[in-house]
Amino acid sequence: MIEPQTPAEGILLQRDFADSKFYKIVCNCGCSDDDISLNIDVDESGVTIHHWVKVKTAWWENPTKYTWLNGLLHRIKMTYRIWISGYLEYEAYTIMTPQQTINYADTLKTATNEVTEFRNKQYK
Numbered sequence: 001m002i003e004p005q006t007p008a009e010g011i012l013l014q015r016d017f018a019d020s021k022f023y024k025i026v027c028n029c030g031c032s033d034d035d036i037s038l039n040i041d042v043d044e045s046g047v048t049i050h051h052w053v054k055v056k057t058a059w060w061e062n063p064t065k066y067t068w069l070n071g072l073l074h075r076i077k078m079t080y081r082i083w084i085s086g087y088l089e090y091e092a093y094t095i096m097t098p099q100q101t102i103n104y105a106d107t108l109k110t111a112t113n114e115v116t117e118f119r120n121k122q123y124k
Helices: 068-085 098-122
Strands: 011-016 020-025 036-043 047-051
Touching: 011 098, 036 068, 036 098, 047 098
Parallel strands: none
Antiparallel strands: 011 020, 020 036, 036 047
């Protein structure tokens, strides 16, 4: 069974404001485009988990591979989806080791408990 680590592999605490904590979760592929920036914050309405990821369209289709026309058609297709449905579907993923995944889950749990505890002390 894998146990959470301290310090945690792949989880970097960037800022600690007591009622709000910022982390960076590093992708094992080595590309910073696939990292996750994470903020755990608490206020009167509850705990907010905010993830920042660089989302991508269907880049694997390689729309610019053959001609400038393919690139243009890809952009038209993306724009059409926005006009018809009102949104685009993106995806983002971060590759983690099993240890890093456990550390990520424990970071969410620990930070949530810490910011909630701090907030409760502030309003008592």
